[in-house]
Amino acid sequence: MRMSFDLTHLRQLEAESVHIFREVAAEFENPCLLFSGGKDSIVMLHIAQKAFWPAKLPFAVMHVDTGHNFAEVLEFRDRRIAELGARLVVASVQEAIDAGMVTEETGPRASRNRLQTAVLLDAIERHRFDALFGGARRDEEKARAKERVYSFRDEFGQWDPKNQRPELWSLYNGRIRMGEHIRVFPISNYTELDVWQYIKDEQIEIPSVYFAHQREVFERDSMLLSTGPYITLMDGEEPFIERVRYRTVGDMSCTGAVESSADTVDKIIEEVAATRITERGATRADDKVSEAAMEDRKKEGYF
Amino acid sequence: MEMLRFATAGSVDDGKSTLIGRLLYDAKTIFEDQFEAVEKASIQMGAEYTNLALLTDGLRAEREQGITIDVAYRYFATPRRKFIIADTPGHIQYTRNMVTGASTADLAIVLIDARKGVLEQSKRHAFLASLLRIPHLVLAVNKMDLVDYDQGRFEALRHEFRDFAAKLNIADLAFIPVSALHGDNIVDRSANMSWYQGPSLLHHLEEVHIASDRNLIDARFPVQYVIRPQSDDYHDYRGYAGTVAGGVFRTGDEVTVLPSGFRSTVKSIETFDGPVDEAFSPMAVTIRINDEIDVSRGDMIVRPNNQPTVAQDIDAMVCWMNERISLRPGSRLVIKHTTRSTKVIVRDLSYLLDVNTLHRDESAAALSLNEIGRVQLRSQAPLFFDEYRRNRQTGSFVLIDEATNVTVGAGMILGSAS
Numbered sequence: 001m002r003m004s005f006d007l008t009h010l011r012q013l014e015a016e017s018v019h020i021f022r023e024v025a026a027e028f029e030n031p032c033l034l035f036s037g038g039k040d041s042i043v044m045l046h047i048a049q050k051a052f053w054p055a056k057l058p059f060a061v062m063h064v065d066t067g068h069n070f071a072e073v074l075e076f077r078d079r080r081i082a083e084l085g086a087r088l089v090v091a092s093v094q095e096a097i098d099a100g101m102v103t104e105e106t107g108p109r110a111s112r113n114r115l116q117t118a119v120l121l122d123a124i125e126r127h128r129f130d131a132l133f134g135g136a137r138r139d140e141e142k143a144r145a146k147e148r149v150y151s152f153r154d155e156f157g158q159w160d161p162k163n164q165r166p167e168l169w170s171l172y173n174g175r176i177r178m179g180e181h182i183r184v185f186p187i188s189n190y191t192e193l194d195v196w197q198y199i200k201d202e203q204i205e206i207p208s209v210y211f212a213h214q215r216e217v218f219e220r221d222s223m224l225l226s227t228g229p230y231i232t233l234m235d236g237e238e239p240f241i242e243r244v245r246y247r248t249v250g251d252m253s254c255t256g257a258v259e260s261s262a263d264t265v266d267k268i269i270e271e272v273a274a275t276r277i278t279e280r281g282a283t284r285a286d287d288k289v290s291e292a293a294m295e296d297r298k299k300e301g302y303f
Numbered sequence: 304m305e306m307l308r309f310a311t312a313g314s315v316d317d318g319k320s321t322l323i324g325r326l327l328y329d330a331k332t333i334f335e336d337q338f339e340a341v342e343k344a345s346i347q348m349g350a351e352y353t354n355l356a357l358l359t360d361g362l363r364a365e366r367e368q369g370i371t372i373d374v375a376y377r378y379f380a381t382p383r384r385k386f387i388i389a390d391t392p393g394h395i396q397y398t399r400n401m402v403t404g405a406s407t408a409d410l411a412i413v414l415i416d417a418r419k420g421v422l423e424q425s426k427r428h429a430f431l432a433s434l435l436r437i438p439h440l441v442l443a444v445n446k447m448d449l450v451d452y453d454q455g456r457f458e459a460l461r462h463e464f465r466d467f468a469a470k471l472n473i474a475d476l477a478f479i480p481v482s483a484l485h486g487d488n489i490v491d492r493s494a495n496m497s498w499y500q501g502p503s504l505l506h507h508l509e510e511v512h513i514a515s516d517r518n519l520i521d522a523r524f525p526v527q528y529v530i531r532p533q534s535d536d537y538h539d540y541r542g543y544a545g546t547v548a549g550g551v552f553r554t555g556d557e558v559t560v561l562p563s564g565f566r567s568t569v570k571s572i573e574t575f576d577g578p579v580d581e582a583f584s585p586m587a588v589t590i591r592i593n594d595e596i597d598v599s600r601g602d603m604i605v606r607p608n609n610q611p612t613v614a615q616d617i618d619a620m621v622c623w624m625n626e627r628i629s630l631r632p633g634s635r636l637v638i639k640h641t642t643r644s645t646k647v648i649v650r651d652l653s654y655l656l657d658v659n660t661l662h663r664d665e666s667a668a669a670l671s672l673n674e675i676g677r678v679q680l681r682s683q684a685p686l687f688f689d690e691y692r693r694n695r696q697t698g699s700f701v702l703i704d705e706a707t708n709v710t711v712g713a714g715m716i717l718g719s720a721s
Contacts (some may be wrong), residue, residue: 138376300617
């Protein structure tokens, strides 16, 4: 029996992503994939592997390491990189602080979030990367809804939303000058639910912190943050044990957990389908600063 | 689940943002925190009700000026389909954004205000949708609540628009009376318009037949990237990676490689998940062929008895997208067409098309921002193309200014120029 000419939405999304990876690999000299250990970058890495199989990835993988990591995520990163035979570049915020390149914030609300931007831009310059794959999705946040697949950055690494290049059909303009680079978002058109359904379909392994587990947490700004070496409790903040999971994984000091009993991918899909709060709204202190927080950080060169 | 991409056109006044906000809200894809942010912003702006339009006005500059600057992409899903909305601004100066959003759309929704009728702007949107060959068009007659849900008013607008649309190439045209503000005929059929027997807007989006919109006849495979692992396990492996841009490729098929003209047969069609017997648009695969012939990026694999036009002189409709430079005879640009990039020179500008009246101005000397014209180009290397109306992938191109590297034009091929 012949197959039909229909492709499911997940197959169409994957084909689009594969096309983008190959286009960048063909037209840029030194691309690099930004890997955070979060599910979006794991999915992105998985698609990249598919795009170039049976060859290895024709570019390096970079982790901008704030030093505030979940141990499970670091272990996962190293294992995955070894499986792929890929080249890992670590851009360390801690090293940048030690070298006096950036100054660490102090106090109980100190965050290394802003420092990441400077460390990232420095690494891009040092390694002469001309295209960086990021796992951002347009459904995540308002400012991202208007981002192109190829997002052009000037020599200061900055994004100008009013001056984006028109992007038509699947024809991407990858022409840049020396010192400039582009950010590329191969999974732009996935939603959070698409990502989870894809993880299920493809049986992609993800770090254990995404599944429900017992953890010591405390409440701050109506978010549950993990206790640990990177965070100082303020007056009145009482740690307690809760069954939680993470919807996004980033810097431990500013990524919130959500109460959950979802301990399998199926249960997570059920939970995501029923949820009424965006993943960034629920779990990212960094986006709560102001209504245009993401827009501002993106202009500065944040991913 | 199937996927449908649609573009929306209309101005803020037509209630376009409200319509999208309503679709997202009623399809339960608006999250509480997004809704709260919008409620807060509505109060700050002194609005009396929660302005659903703010859900889609993303950038601060836009909220301050009450306009939409750029194409925004929105997502929602029903159990039947996943939808991607290209939300494009309606003002005349943003033709380029509508063209951008329309380039990938399966369907366009053109919104009109029932009180104001078919304005020049609505005609322009319908024309652009037909120029970009969006297969399906929906005219949503909005604000029906403000004309007392009057059937006569709806029918009059329908006839007026149908007369205009007859001059365009629109394969499938539907008319739906709605009120985005109150939700009439958006998700469910409206009790206020029992005279309307058609589907609600969402129902139409879920049911419209899109499977036949692709070209499954003319086999086209632009080679994007050559995969050579050079590893012990895959010592002599050489595969041509790309996205099928038309037709169907099968193992064993006889093929011709352009521009060399060498012939071979398909040895295998491979993916990470294993070999497949056939590949069609928009699958991204790797094709291996039986003979060792020189194939590289920019080449195209086709069937010997169904080949695209190979030419250096191209006749095309071009939409100009840049405010700083204009297109005129003699302009030198870079063209990107499928996976090929080469240089072109503009030989002639036949006419500039007035997108409101469809009048052709043959005396025009240049194309400026948001203008559309018929242009003849000569390329340095031959291009392998089909007419845009036959194949949106192999019939489209973008033009890039070499000095600034900016994308300055979008083109739809009519044929080869003599």
